[in-house]
Amino acid sequence: MAGTRRIVVIGAGGAGLAAALEAGRAGADVLLLEAAEQVGGATARxxxxVYASDTPVQKARGVQDSVDELINYYMTVSRHELEPRLLRASAEGTRQVIGWLEDLGITWNPDRLYIAGLEHKPRGHMPTGDTRGLGPAGGAMIVAALLTAVERADNVEIRTGTRCTSLLTGEDQVVVGVRTETGEEIPADAVILATGGFGAGTEMLRKYWPDAVRHGDWHWYLGPDTNIGDGVRMGLAAGGELRGRGGTLLETPNFGRLNDAFTPPWLIYVNKHGHRFVDETDTYCVMPHLIGRQPEGRCWAVFDDAALQKVADGGYVDPYGLGVDLESNWTAAMLRRQIEAGVVTSGATLAELAARTGIAAAGLEATAEQWNADVAGGRDTVFEKQGTLAPVSTAPFYAVELRPAIIGITFAGLRIDHEARVLDTAGRPIPGLFAGGEVVGGLDADVYAGGGTSIGNALVFGRTAARTATGGAA
Ligand SMILES: Cc1cc2nc3c(=O)[nH]c(=O)nc-3n(C[C@H](O)[C@H](O)[C@H](O)COP(=O)(O)OP(=O)(O)OC[C@H]3O[C@@H](n4cnc5c(N)ncnc54)[C@H](O)[C@@H]3O)c2cc1C
Incomplete structure (x- = not known):
């Protein structure tokens, strides 16, 4: 009977809170277990x-969009590697999530809709609301809204500081509960895995995404330390199948642990041959892949002394007004410190800079010549970069190597179906086991479709998992 079902949700980020709320609303007896001392996970940071199409917010802005267009875009970006049934569930679900969050107290300003990926229509919905001190920006607003609603439900209990380490299984692979780190066994009619990604799990990164850790101690994760991949491990141990690979990385000069997601337009990136290869302000959805494909995977940011004097003010740190804890590497004060420390290489001429860094001198000089002519003409004729362009013409010249090493999101995870049932290696649902959020794989393939797809999917499949687990699925 639905009213007496006991649902255990593991992980209290966006997916877990959404699942707990919906399972509670469906009348289940819900226990939400969170490893950290505070709820929120990566979502709160x-x-x-939220990436969504065909929403009232888009309409208020005059944007004509549709679920099918979003699915087509996603299929193109993923080169048809993803299952349309999941994308349809995601696209339909995110459209509904916008109104669902509104009912929970979130507001969306149509003027703040923005292009969050490689698409041409603004689908990035930016929330406004109370963070309750749970984090710096919109993610915390979503967590706060969910938490407030969960706290009002007397059939949902949240237990923080409780890490789950394994699933209890009965006959025929049926999941019948969970075991915590302290050995407590908690029976359940259904378990929803919502443990997030594995960006803090070096072992799992080595196994499923070695590129993320190839730069040794340069790599670090923007999310919480508790996101080590427990849910993926538990799901696989219960017979689940792994789907997906890769994730999102940000390039960094490794000056420190700074979340520097956006590159100021006055920098140019060159490869070992001294060639530019991208609009340097291009989205993080594609940048790490492009850097990785350069000769020896190497890339340097190059600028000159005039840029250091004039434009390195850090003003480009948050061009979309995301409000996350972003901090620029490209301030004059930081760069001067790094030049002094020898981390940023300098040269009296471009040829000297090239010799000191290992960049090909002829290529660098030719690139600077083209770039300077473009800056003088007011247009980047090669990569069509917009914004404040600055020539590379005043000595001394500077270069610093960049590596894609800051981990944002991991894509590999458990295979689910459109009803959020965890599937086994034969493609059959594992009875009693459901999943939503970054613990799930198969929703991204190499290239990230756009900022907002992860939280959107976490909320959608968290909700769906609850609906299915409480017996409301088709
Ligand atoms: C800085 C930053 C900015 C981002 N910005 C955006 C954005 O604007 N839009 C977007 O779509 N995506 C963004 N992402 C990605 C997005 O936040 C995540 O993919 C998404 O929120 C994941 O939600 P989740 O509920 O699956 O996981 P999380 O929110 O990470 O929650 C997982 C929870 O599970 C808990 N947990 C883990 N293991 C266990 C265990 N064994 N037992 C109990 N609990 C456990 C963790 O402690 C954590 O609280 C960003 C990520 C970061 C790090």
Missing amino acids: AGGV
Whole structure:
């Protein structure tokens, strides 16, 4: 009977809170277990952008969009590697999530809709609301809204500081509960895995995403330490199948642990041959892949002394007003410190800079010549970069190597179906086991479709998992 079902949700980020709320609303007896001392997970640290199409917010802005267009875009970006049934569930679900969050107290300003990926229509929905001190920006607003609603439900209990380490299984692979780190066994009619990604799990990164850790101690994760991949491990141990690979990385000069997601337009990036290869302000959805494909995977940011004197003010740190804890590497004060420390290489001429860094001198000089002519003409004729362009013409010249090493999101995870049932290696649902959020794989393939797809999917499949687990699925 639905009213007496006991649901255990593991992980209290966006997916877990959404699942707990919906399972509670469906009349289940819900226990939400969270490893950290505070709820929120990566969701609470996030900008909180939700990627959605055909929403009232878009309509208020005059944007004509549709669920099918979003699915087509997603399929193109993923080169048809993803299952349309999941994308349809995601696209339909995120459209509904916008109104669902509104009912929970979130507001969306149509003027703040923005292009959050590689698409041409603004689908990035930025929330406004109370953070309750749970984080810096929109992600915390979403968590706060969910938490407030969960706290009002007397059939949902939250237990923080409780890490789950394994699933209890009965006959025929049926999941019948969970075991915590302290050995407590908690029976359940259904378990929903919502443990997030594994960005803090070096072992799992080595296994499923070695590129993320190839730069040794340069790599670090923007999310919480508790996101080590427990849910993926538990799901696989219960017979689940792994789907997906890769994730999102940000390039960094490794000056410190700064979340520097956006590159100021006055920098140019060159490869070992001294060639530019991208609009340097291009989205993080594609940048790490492009850097990785350069000769030896190497890339340097180059600028000159005039840029250091004039434009390195850090003003480009948050061009979309995400409000996340962003901090620029590219301030004059930081750069001067790094030049002094020898981390940023300098040269009296471009040829000297090239010799000191290992960049090909002829290529660098030719690139600077083209770039300077473009800046003088007011247009980047090669990569069509917009914004404040600055020439590379005043000595001394500077270069610092960048590596894609800051982990934002991990894509590999458990295979689910459109009803959020965890599937086994034969493609059959594992009885009693459901999943939503970054613990799930198969919703991204290499290239990230756009900022907001992760939180959107976490909320959608968290909700769906609750609906299915409480017996409301088709
Ligand atoms: C800084 C930052 C900014 C981002 N910005 C955006 C954005 O604007 N839009 C967007 O779509 N995406 C963004 N992302 C990605 C997005 O936030 C996540 O993919 C998404 O929020 C994941 O939600 P989740 O509920 O699956 O996981 P999380 O929110 O990470 O929650 C997982 C929870 O599970 C808990 N947990 C883990 N293991 C266990 C265990 N064994 N037992 C009990 N609990 C456990 C964790 O402690 C954590 O609280 C951002 C990520 C970061 C780090």
